[in-house]
Amino acid sequence: MNLSVNVQEDSNVKVLEVSGEIDAYTAPELKETLMPLMRESGNEIEVDLENVQYMDSTGLGVFVSALKASKESGSHYTLKNVQDRVFRIFEITGLSEIIEIKAAIRGGNE
Amino acid sequence: MEETIRKNTVKYQKLLQKYIETQDEKSLYDLELISKAFIKKNILPEELINLHIQAMERIYPQLLEEYKLSMEFLLEATVFYGLALQEVDYLRQEKDVLTSEISVAANMQKTLLGTQRPEVSGLDIGAISVPAHQMNGDYHHFTKGSNGTIGIAIADVVGKGIPAALCMSMIKYAMDSYPEATMSPNKVLENLNRVVERNIDPSMFITMCYAHYLPAESKLRLSSAGHEPGYIFRAETEEFEEVRAKGIVLGVMPDATYREYELAIQKDDLIIFLTDGVSECRDGDRFIETEELLEVIRKYIDLPAQELVENVYQYFEKLQDFQLRDDFTLIVLRKEV
Amino acid sequence: MEETIRKNTVKYQKLLQKYIETQDEKSLYDLELISKAFIKKNILPEELINLHIQAMERIYPQLLEEYKLSMEFLLEATVFYGLALQEVDYLRQEKDVLTSEISVAANMQKTLLGTQRPEVSGLDIGAISVPAHQMNGDYHHFTKGSNGTIGIAIADVVGKGIPAALCMSMIKYAMDSYPEATMSPNKVLENLNRVVERNIDPSMFITMCYAHYLPAESKLRLSSAGHEPGYIFRAETEEFEEVRAKGIVLGVMPDATYREYELAIQKDDLIIFLTDGVSECRDGDRFIETEELLEVIRKYIDLPAQELVENVYQYFEKLQDFQLRDDFTLIVLRKEV
Amino acid sequence: MNPRSCVNIHKEWDIVGARQLGREMAKEIGFGTVDQARIATAVSELARNIYLYAKNGQVCFEYIYTNSQKGILMTAVDTGPGIKDISRVMQDGYTTSGGLGAGLPGVKRLMDEFDIESAAGEGTKIKAIKWIR
Amino acid sequence: MNPRSCVNIHKEWDIVGARQLGREMAKEIGFGTVDQARIATAVSELARNIYLYAKNGQVCFEYIYTNSQKGILMTAVDTGPGIKDISRVMQDGYTTSGGLGAGLPGVKRLMDEFDIESAAGEGTKIKAIKWIR
Numbered sequence A: 001m002n003l004s005v006n007v008q009e010d011s012n013v014k015v016l017e018v019s020g021e022i023d024a025y026t027a028p029e030l031k032e033t034l035m036p037l038m039r040e041s042g043n044e045i046e047v048d049l050e051n052v053q054y055m056d057s058t059g060l061g062v063f064v065s066a067l068k069a070s071k072e073s074g075s076h077y078t079l080k081n082v083q084d085r086v087f088r089i090f091e092i093t094g095l096s097e098i099i100e101i102k103a104a105i106r107g108g109n110e
Numbered sequence B, C: 001m002e003e004t005i006r007k008n009t010v011k012y013q014k015l016l017q018k019y020i021e022t023q024d025e026k027s028l029y030d031l032e033l034i035s036k037a038f039i040k041k042n043i044l045p046e047e048l049i050n051l052h053i054q055a056m057e058r059i060y061p062q063l064l065e066e067y068k069l070s071m072e073f074l075l076e077a078t079v080f081y082g083l084a085l086q087e088v089d090y091l092r093q094e095k096d097v098l099t100s101e102i103s104v105a106a107n108m109q110k111t112l113l114g115t116q117r118p119e120v121s122g123l124d125i126g127a128i129s130v131p132a133h134q135m136n137g138d139y140h141h142f143t144k145g146s147n148g149t150i151g152i153a154i155a156d157v158v159g160k161g162i163p164a165a166l167c168m169s170m171i172k173y174a175m176d177s178y179p180e181a182t183m184s185p186n187k188v189l190e191n192l193n194r195v196v197e198r199n200i201d202p203s204m205f206i207t208m209c210y211a212h213y214l215p216a217e218s219k220l221r222l223s224s225a226g227h228e229p230g231y232i233f234r235a236e237t238e239e240f241e242e243v244r245a246k247g248i249v250l251g252v253m254p255d256a257t258y259r260e261y262e263l264a265i266q267k268d269d270l271i272i273f274l275t276d277g278v279s280e281c282r283d284g285d286r287f288i289e290t291e292e293l294l295e296v297i298r299k300y301i302d303l304p305a306q307e308l309v310e311n312v313y314q315y316f317e318k319l320q321d322f323q324l325r326d327d328f329t330l331i332v333l334r335k336e337v
Numbered sequence D, E: 001m002n003p004r005s006c007v008n009i010h011k012e013w014d015i016v017g018a019r020q021l022g023r024e025m026a027k028e029i030g031f032g033t034v035d036q037a038r039i040a041t042a043v044s045e046l047a048r049n050i051y052l053y054a055k056n057g058q059v060c061f062e063y064i065y066t067n068s069q070k071g072i073l074m075t076a077v078d079t080g081p082g083i084k085d086i087s088r089v090m091q092d093g094y095t096t097s098g099g100l101g102a103g104l105p106g107v108k109r110l111m112d113e114f115d116i117e118s119a120a121g122e123g124t125k126i127k128a129i130k131w132i133r
């Protein structure tokens, strides 16, 4: 299964459109795109997970290291359109408490 | 090699001649056996072509010059095939070195993480933990305190394989230094979280559930660090009850605190702990649903605890075509009295 | 693949025809390029033979039946070559998975075992630790106590690679839980020995030297668990003094005790700790002698400590043809005042 | 109608018989020379497995048709000891033939579709399909 | 006397020239068809390396004799950028030709003896010998 990551620049907000499955094999791809943006200071990033039906803990790991990097750089990211199965693992792991997931446009969870 | 070629040249020539005359399948079968022997002895494709040329020259001494030239051309075309083949040997060796190193490490890990199911009268315990690769990134451990308290630990490191296994040993050594039986589950996790947070790679974390079963009081106390929910099968209603405990994974927040949950356990109730290697099994491209997992457990629910977990494992192993995608750990405890 | 074959059939036929007519090297060079492209596109040897047969049938439509049969026979002989070749891809993938897993683990290990050389005025510290494979089975660590005491740990697990590295992390986590600076070196080893003995595979053990340097008193206190002897270079005499301390390796005797040794250090003296990867370097089949090692150290003795250890490492790396046979760890401390 | 032809495997010679039947049927339905050779090789591997490990069994061939394709289906059945660890024998590199890329993974490569069922003590059933290209 | 013949490598066509010279000399001294093909392939690899990475260089051939053997020695010299990490390029699997088993490890396999000297910025010198079997 392949993963594709597209970066859209949308008035000061960078939107990462991710589609595919995020697992041990594809997570590095997401990491390579997301981490440099997180290490730059002052970025506002939205990660759109509408087309991600599956993510494993390696994928969560990427968002955890992004969170740690953001504390140093002052950049900030939010997740949107998180699908049920993926949202479940954010919830179980307690990461939904410390990672901002845009509830209003979160697909199908409300 | 020269020797093999010489011995086989005659044989090849005879077979070839026989085949040209009769086109029988037997010669082709014998040829298969020769060609296998050639490969085993590292006779490369270009040498095979050459052997063919020589056989033909002997069988048909007046063979057209054009034929000979065409065969030389073919021989030339196979030199790179020979080179590519030789890489197989090299790669196999390299892979064997790595695999055997990993298997030594995997054995060490087994010794290291080995845990005995405690013998407790009135409590039937079953546990299985199978790594997807050679090394296990799941952890489970039982302890039995002098006051009779049973400690149950189950954890899963992000990812699997060697990196996860290396990380896993951190939990083991840190746990070793705690007076587990007298420390409340949430304190165990809070202490572990500090160790993990200090030592772990920023992209990694560990999910863990730690529980105390108190036989005297028939109570289960547990705390969870973002771990997959467990279940209790209630004998009275024959229903599964999800045990969801809140708490963030280990290694992300330096000063995380955990809540302790307490549950009453009745006679014949079954306490179930698992890692996501169990709950996220796949059947082809389809993920199994929770109901499906629970149905499978229900199917074997009357078996002794250890047989139960082994049967569930075998069921999912087969469903996944004998290829685990993640480490698989399943623990059950049945209160018998 | 079908497409590639079709496109190349014509090209192959033309080259073949040209070669049969002129026997020029140019056609063979072009053929080489085609055959490389074939392999890249996974065209197997039996398909190459088939392509050759088809080309010949077009060039010589009246070709003898015997010729055709002989080529079918040859084709049959190459099927197993094709199968063997297909394993290259598989093996390369497998090897890549393992290698990348190991490299992730090696990075984790680096983070985990990372130690800072303490900044102490009047003390110049240099340290280098290079694994023979990707993962390190040597360990070294510095601490600085609130009373100014510098703790120096150096250890070597039996063997190298992943198993040794896994074992190594045990030392790291166990050490983490000790109040090192206030515990005497022999007690540190005695405690570690109990942990190691309980957890290690019966076939393994660890050698270790633990030392305290007390700047105020200019004293070195150390204990050794069967570790390679260290040296003190005495500035006054310009001679090396071996620091041999008795003690059994970790992991063999559950209740081993260790002796503490004390040495006085003078201004400009150099304290040297190492693992056997340094002292047992090889030059071809010959092991280097201790004198040789000390001569190399002497050669760089006037350099700052970190440059000293790096130069010694580079010297032996080159001597061994850039292929370390064992993990290499070298630590030096120079009392500057 | 779709006739099914079988060869019983008891002795080494039967391997040749199975190859021959498989090749003839493959030729008949229109497979080219290369695929005929591959099918014969796959038959060899399956029949030899029966001969060596199960002693007794059968290899059968039949034509199969879908809307868009036609091909040959071979079925190898034995009542031998069965395979305890299927994932292991299906692993590349693990072959009874000492790493020639053959064995069951080889059969899987030579054919287009492959399916195996086995139970320890009850025998093994392997189905493999090759489609005409 | 042992004459030494060389081909300068500047353009792709020179690779063909080098192959031809190598093959003729190999044939002359008595190498069989298979070894001629292997020698020509080794020449190709060395000459192509020069053509692709060093732009300018030379491939030379000479006969060599010992008490018991005779053979051909080829020397490829260039003044190109040199090779920084020899142990890496000599690793199997690491090839500029994308894992065909070729590249310098391929040359080493095709020939009987192989020696390489290189310094970054100063160029590369490769010697390879094949003995008549």
Ligand SMILES: [Mn+2]
Pocket: B137, B138, B156, B157, B158, B159, B160, B164, B327
């Ligand atoms: Mn895991």
Ligand SMILES: [Mn+2]
Pocket: B156, B275, B276, B277, B326, B327
């Ligand atoms: Mn898991």
Ligand SMILES: [Mn+2]
Pocket: C137, C138, C156, C157, C158, C159, C160, C164, C327
């Ligand atoms: Mn060692």
Ligand SMILES: [Mn+2]
Pocket: C156, C275, C276, C277, C326, C327
């Ligand atoms: Mn050593």
